[in-house]
Amino acid sequence: MYNFDVEKPTSIADAVKALGRDEAQPMSGGQTLIPTLKARLAMPSVLVSLKGIDEMQGVCTDDDGRVCIGGGTVHAAVAREVKDQYPALAGLAARIGDPAVRNRGTIGGSVANNDPSACYPAAVLASAATVVTNKREIAADDYFLGMFATALEEGEIVTEVKFPVPEKAHYEKFIQPASRFPLVAVFVAKFSDGVRVAVTGASENGVFRWTEAEEALSSNFSADAVAGLKIDGSSMISDLHGSGDYRAHLTGIMTKRAVAAIS
Amino acid sequence: MPKDGGIGASSKRREDIRFLTGEGNYTDDINLRGQAYVFFLRSDIAHGVLNSVDTSAAESMPGVVKIFTGADFEAVGSIPCGWQVTDKHGEVMQEPRHPVLAHGKVRHVGEPIAAVVAESLAEARDAAEAIVVDITDLPAVINMKDAVKEGAPKVHDDLTSNLCYDWGFVEENKGAVDKAFEEAHHVTTLELVNNRLVANPMEPRVAVGDYARGTGDHTLYTTSQNPHVIRLLMGAFVLGIPEHKLRVVAPDVGGGFGTKIFHYQEEAFCTFAAKACNRPVKWTSSRSEAFMSDAHGRDHVTKIQMALDKDNNFTALRTDTYANMGAYLSTFAPSVPTWLHGTLMAGNYKTPLIYVNVKAVFTNTVPVDAYRGAGRPEATYQLERLVDKCAHELGVDPIALRRQNFIMEFPYATPVAVEYDTGDYVATMDKLEEIADIAGFAARRKESEAKGKLRGFGVNCYIEACGIAPSNLVGQLGARAGLYESATVRVNATGGLVVMTGSHSHGQGHETAFPQVIAEMIGIPEHMIEIVHGDTANSPMGMGTYGSRSLAVGGSAMVRATEKIIAKAKKIASHLLEASEGDIELKDGAFTVAGTDKSVAWGDVTLAAYVPHNYPLEDIEPGLEETAFYDPSNFTYPSGAYACEVELDPETGQVTIERFSAADDFGNIVNPMIVTGQVHGGLAQGIGQALMENCSYDSDGQLLSASYMDYAMPRASDLPFYTVDHSCQTPCTHNPLGVKGCGEAGAIGSPPAVVNAVLDAMRSGGKDVGHIDMPVTPARVWAAMNS
Numbered sequence A: 001m002y003n004f005d006v007e008k009p010t011s012i013a014d015a016v017k018a019l020g021r022d023e024a025q026p027m028s029g030g031q032t033l034i035p036t037l038k039a040r041l042a043m044p045s046v047l048v049s050l051k052g053i054d055e056m057q058g059v060c061t062d063d064d065g066r067v068c069i070g071g072g073t074v075h076a077a078v079a080r081e082v083k084d085q086y087p088a089l090a091g092l093a094a095r096i097g098d099p100a101v102r103n104r105g106t107i108g109g110s111v112a113n114n115d116p117s118a119c120y121p122a123a124v125l126a127s128a129a130t131v132v133t134n135k136r137e138i139a140a141d142d143y144f145l146g147m148f149a150t151a152l153e154e155g156e157i158v159t160e161v162k163f164p165v166p167e168k169a170h171y172e173k174f175i176q177p178a179s180r181f182p183l184v185a186v187f188v189a190k191f192s193d194g195v196r197v198a199v200t201g202a203s204e205n206g207v208f209r210w211t212e213a214e215e216a217l218s219s220n221f222s223a224d225a226v227a228g229l230k231i232d233g234s235s236m237i238s239d240l241h242g243s244g245d246y247r248a249h250l251t252g253i254m255t256k257r258a259v260a261a262i263s
Numbered sequence B: 001m002p003k004d005g006g007i008g009a010s011s012k013r014r015e016d017i018r019f020l021t022g023e024g025n026y027t028d029d030i031n032l033r034g035q036a037y038v039f040f041l042r043s044d045i046a047h048g049v050l051n052s053v054d055t056s057a058a059e060s061m062p063g064v065v066k067i068f069t070g071a072d073f074e075a076v077g078s079i080p081c082g083w084q085v086t087d088k089h090g091e092v093m094q095e096p097r098h099p100v101l102a103h104g105k106v107r108h109v110g111e112p113i114a115a116v117v118a119e120s121l122a123e124a125r126d127a128a129e130a131i132v133v134d135i136t137d138l139p140a141v142i143n144m145k146d147a148v149k150e151g152a153p154k155v156h157d158d159l160t161s162n163l164c165y166d167w168g169f170v171e172e173n174k175g176a177v178d179k180a181f182e183e184a185h186h187v188t189t190l191e192l193v194n195n196r197l198v199a200n201p202m203e204p205r206v207a208v209g210d211y212a213r214g215t216g217d218h219t220l221y222t223t224s225q226n227p228h229v230i231r232l233l234m235g236a237f238v239l240g241i242p243e244h245k246l247r248v249v250a251p252d253v254g255g256g257f258g259t260k261i262f263h264y265q266e267e268a269f270c271t272f273a274a275k276a277c278n279r280p281v282k283w284t285s286s287r288s289e290a291f292m293s294d295a296h297g298r299d300h301v302t303k304i305q306m307a308l309d310k311d312n313n314f315t316a317l318r319t320d321t322y323a324n325m326g327a328y329l330s331t332f333a334p335s336v337p338t339w340l341h342g343t344l345m346a347g348n349y350k351t352p353l354i355y356v357n358v359k360a361v362f363t364n365t366v367p368v369d370a371y372r373g374a375g376r377p378e379a380t381y382q383l384e385r386l387v388d389k390c391a392h393e394l395g396v397d398p399i400a401l402r403r404q405n406f407i408m409e410f411p412y413a414t415p416v417a418v419e420y421d422t423g424d425y426v427a428t429m430d431k432l433e434e435i436a437d438i439a440g441f442a443a444r445r446k447e448s449e450a451k452g453k454l455r456g457f458g459v460n461c462y463i464e465a466c467g468i469a470p471s472n473l474v475g476q477l478g479a480r481a482g483l484y485e486s487a488t489v490r491v492n493a494t495g496g497l498v499v500m501t502g503s504h505s506h507g508q509g510h511e512t513a514f515p516q517v518i519a520e521m522i523g524i525p526e527h528m529i530e531i532v533h534g535d536t537a538n539s540p541m542g543m544g545t546y547g548s549r550s551l552a553v554g555g556s557a558m559v560r561a562t563e564k565i566i567a568k569a570k571k572i573a574s575h576l577l578e579a580s581e582g583d584i585e586l587k588d589g590a591f592t593v594a595g596t597d598k599s600v601a602w603g604d605v606t607l608a609a610y611v612p613h614n615y616p617l618e619d620i621e622p623g624l625e626e627t628a629f630y631d632p633s634n635f636t637y638p639s640g641a642y643a644c645e646v647e648l649d650p651e652t653g654q655v656t657i658e659r660f661s662a663a664d665d666f667g668n669i670v671n672p673m674i675v676t677g678q679v680h681g682g683l684a685q686g687i688g689q690a691l692m693e694n695c696s697y698d699s700d701g702q703l704l705s706a707s708y709m710d711y712a713m714p715r716a717s718d719l720p721f722y723t724v725d726h727s728c729q730t731p732c733t734h735n736p737l738g739v740k741g742c743g744e745a746g747a748i749g750s751p752p753a754v755v756n757a758v759l760d761a762m763r764s765g766g767k768d769v770g771h772i773d774m775p776v777t778p779a780r781v782w783a784a785m786n787s
């Protein structure tokens, strides 16, 4: 690590102010950022810890019945607290990393980071959730802009994520054997007005919606409806752990299994 | 009733109390007064000309004590290689210079170029970033077969090629082997890769160098499996420090698996720099550094062929192997693909004719050396995969084909120069068939198929050779060291014993098992015996721990020293009892005059030895302390049969291990619980190699699997509950304990069973691909299923 200052604001407003300092960067659980700092791949001069901001903590339900999760809420808390209301989301949170990661890492950090193999982005996109920042509300469809890229501007903080609760949903994760992040994972959410399918781990462009599957499932919500669907592997990640074609194939299988689990 | 002490008892591992309560004393726990820290600037280029290393800006950075580059080590020796292989033409191997810090050229990613010693690690690292290194890239030599082609770029310009040696074994048999192939009724051919691995001990390497200006004494604290070997190699060959001025201490060591046998540059650097800076210098490897600087394991590419007659008897075997040495020769690297591999090619079978060819190749990768099993897993894997392939080509049962070709009589002289003293391969196979519940497999396969999964069953046998010896023979084979072991047994006045052994425990449990042996011999409780190891200052010259040699060789030295103790104690007892020495018997911790009730306790005798008031001073010296060196007359040959049952998800290619059974013959067993633990650990590493672990370079020599994000280590959830049995025991005939060694068996014996099982599962799904390379990842299985 290089040297840096640490600021520990207790309100969003103070955090925003602190982030106005030169080369400042927010830090939540540090589960992504600290390894990056240790490898000297980042050199912020100020780290603004978001952990002490009460208004970014915890889970509640809004008037529209949406599950609203504070940006600073750790995965373990989500796993515990939305179990009854949104079991697919709780199940996703419960399988991120290991207990240490789940008790430090936050939904805000995960969504802000937008790792192409992260779990939460799939849930956010498939649920048509809204990402709330200190400045605005951003629809999931407008938020994820590619690998590690989001609509967030410099100094903008994810303060909350609001999830509409689908009638049925399931997250099917096939792990990369080393990191145990998704090699490919699919979140299927069935709403009264249609089905959304989000895929993570697979694409060079990060999380995406598989529209062909959505269409097929919206008219016939059954595993058979997607069994024959193929997706192109040429723009998918190809690495030590699997080719683009393999990831494309897994996308189909994970989608089918997610649907089978809830139909 | 299980025994509650002595040989055969599952005594609890006493060392675990300190390990599990955080009271261990590991090298990184050692912090000396005035200590400085070193950070190594390592090459991020695989192959290049090192034009210049400009440290001028870095020199004035805060906290910098001194910066070293390759030029500072020109007068220092090369990191030595401990084994010289002679090739099939009678020429010695090509042996490049291995500098402490790169000089002239960089030859692998991770090679240290400069070393910054500073007041803190952070300052050392900051300064290292200010060093300006100018490298002209050269094409990287990665693929072994390309490396030995005419005109390939050379890793070492002063060598004639990238070929270290071309070894033929047994060269005189080659003609007869080829002839047998011409006359064969059936020939099975298999080409395979034994994947490169990173050992990944839980504790990364650490070195702390210290120098006492007042006395000229050097001390090195290091994470080593063999401190005496490091003292000799580093002192005599690199730094020119005589052994009496150099102490090497390897305290608690958190796992080695072979990778901590070798003498590394960082050890020589810290020892050298402590004197140059006149203060202690400490290096602690980060996990990232470990991936690119710890010696890697395996990495063989092999073509193997079996000739069979019309009755399915094996008539001849021949192999062609390319063995990766990496960029430099690590301490025992040349011996691994030759004497630890070629000599094992007979396996459990009476194949009369064998020829092994091994081409060792330099590449721009981290040096490759012994890793748990070292050569024997490579031999076992290719042979046991081949035998399975033979069975399928011939349409015969793989177990029956093995049984038909088993060696049945012992001692058995193989056509590859070694003589197996004992074994009973039928017994271990019988035991395996029982514990693996082969009879129930068909029903289990049905259950899997009902879930949409395929189920496969695979077996293999293995033979291994432990406690490599004797010294005069290994000397002829090219070892530049002896392979004996030593022990000093010191009895204290009040009867307790301290054993100073040259063996080194880095997880094996010597502190528990060794006392069990002495407790049995003398008839005293184990807690009266303490094991001291890991410090050249307090144990006799010993060769350390690797190759499952500790109990077979180190334990035997301890037995010999204890026998001397008992002989002398009997003399003292005969004096005290006023009886003739020949009538004295030692039993349950007391000396008795045979046929009488006259006896004297162990403690009375030991007290007399040190307070010799009533003592035959004219005949024997006071005191009770003996040393023995033991040089075995042969290797030991543990053997066994393993079975693996997998479930395969045909949609994803995911393989899970549902059952794993191991029937081993380790000869006599001192502590069954420790043996079981050793087998469990070995199996985890073997299964890891078979299913998950893969050290991979791209064509530019960049290490792709350079962290746990990409290097897949097995976890508990990836492994089944094993069924382990070691009730088949044919004791070793040539060591006093009748023990054979169990440390590596699990890693040696498991990969072929796993791959055989995966192929069986695929066949049951209608896909016969003949072979699939390790690691058998979901992506590879899926690709093979859809090929």
Ligand SMILES: Cc1cc2nc3c(=O)[nH]c(=O)nc-3n(C[C@H](O)[C@H](O)[C@H](O)COP(=O)(O)OP(=O)(O)OC[C@H]3O[C@@H](n4cnc5c(N)ncnc54)[C@H](O)[C@@H]3O)c2cc1C
Pocket (backbone or CB within 6 Å): A025, A026, A027, A028, A029, A030, A031, A032, A033, A034, A050, A071, A072, A095, A096, A097, A098, A101, A104, A105, A106, A107, A108, A109, A110, A112, A113, A115, A117, A118, A119, A120, A156, A157, A158, A159, A179, A180, A181, A182
């Ligand atoms: C061993 C291990 C296993 C893991 N396995 C998985 C897995 O299976 N699936 C998975 O999805 N993830 C996994 N992760 C990642 C984990 O979920 C991280 O916690 C998460 O990606 C980042 O959250 P964080 O709170 O730790 O963010 P930090 O590391 O603190 O920050 C990450 C990035 O986001 C920025 N940031 C942080 N908070 C905010 C905010 N509120 N607003 C704006 N920007 C912000 C930071 O500046 C930084 O750039 C794993 C991590 C580890 C270490």
